[in-house]
Amino acid sequence: MSVEVERKFLCNADTLKTLEEIGAVCVGQRQFQDQYFDTPVFDLTLNDMWLRKRKGCWELKCPTTAVNGTEETSGEQSKAAALCSRYKEITNLPDIQLRVKEVIKEDVDSETTEKISSQEDESWLGIMNLVCFAEFTTVRRSFTLEEEGVQIDLDQADFGYHVGEIEVLIPEGGDVQSALEKIERTAQKLGLTGHQRVEGKMHIYLKRNRPEHYEKLLSAHVL
Numbered sequence: 001m002s003v004e005v006e007r008k009f010l011c012n013a014d015t016l017k018t019l020e021e022i023g024a025v026c027v028g029q030r031q032f033q034d035q036y037f038d039t040p041v042f043d044l045t046l047n048d049m050w051l052r053k054r055k056g057c058w059e060l061k062c063p064t065t066a067v068n069g070t071e072e073t074s075g076e077q078s079k080a081a082a083l084c085s086r087y088k089e090i091t092n093l094p095d096i097q098l099r100v101k102e103v104i105k106e107d108v109d110s111e112t113t114e115k116i117s118s119q120e121d122e123s124w125l126g127i128m129n130l131v132c133f134a135e136f137t138t139v140r141r142s143f144t145l146e147e148e149g150v151q152i153d154l155d156q157a158d159f160g161y162h163v164g165e166i167e168v169l170i171p172e173g174g175d176v177q178s179a180l181e182k183i184e185r186t187a188q189k190l191g192l193t194g195h196q197r198v199e200g201k202m203h204i205y206l207k208r209n210r211p212e213h214y215e216k217l218l219s220a221h222v223l
């Protein structure tokens with residue numbers, strides 16, 4: 001299991017030029033479709049849990065709990081950290097099903113979930129009352145900064161939203177503080193000056209396409 005620490009940023013006409021100037025290396029462009037799932041009463045997303053299928057693989061993003069001794073200490077550090085999000089990424093399907101089962105209110109016996117952990121068999125979605133609430137395609141250009149262990153993604157979603165993210169992956173229980181510092185140094189190199197959190201693709205998608213779901217998440221302070 002890994003933890004993704006990331007900061008989103010708004011792209012502009014100079015972003016590509018700046019990436020080149022700071023020595024970022026383009027490691028490729030790919031396109032993928034994401035489908036996100038939740039119960040009709042939003043049990044998962046109201047708990048800030050994001051279940052998705054991308055390129056035939058399941059992923060669950062869950063909030064992390066703070067790790068002792070590795071959290072930011074100064075005012076400036078906490079301001080920078082507030083612009084970042086941290087999520088645990090679970091990619092093993094039986095682990096995903098277990099975690100989902102803990103959160104949803106459906107009564108699903110363990111024998112049932114044991115039988116349905118193949119990537120192709122999607123009957124577990126119906127059993128757990130999960131339906132697709134968002135579906136969109138992203139074209140992503142990825143860049144690395146070799147010396148920093150940092151990845152920078154420029155995403156263009158098919159509903160007309162362009163967003164960048166600076167991302168560091170660490171093992172669970174790894175050094176969050178060091179990941180935050182890498183992100184902050186990269187943000188400075190990119191000349192990012194804003195102190196506002198930038199909205200992700202899902203934020204814009206829900207606002208435009210699922211207003212009821214969007215309002216529920218805003219009220220619950222998930223978005």
Ligand code: V4E
Pocket residue numbers: 008050061085087165197198199200201202203222223
């Ligand atoms: C965690 C989350 C969502 C799931 C999608 O996460 P995100 O990182 O935005 O998508 P993407 O396509 O870049 O995934 P990757 O390829 O990096 O794995 S949707 C909403 N959230 C919560 C959330 C939040 N509250 N604030 C911010 C800035 N981002 C995400």
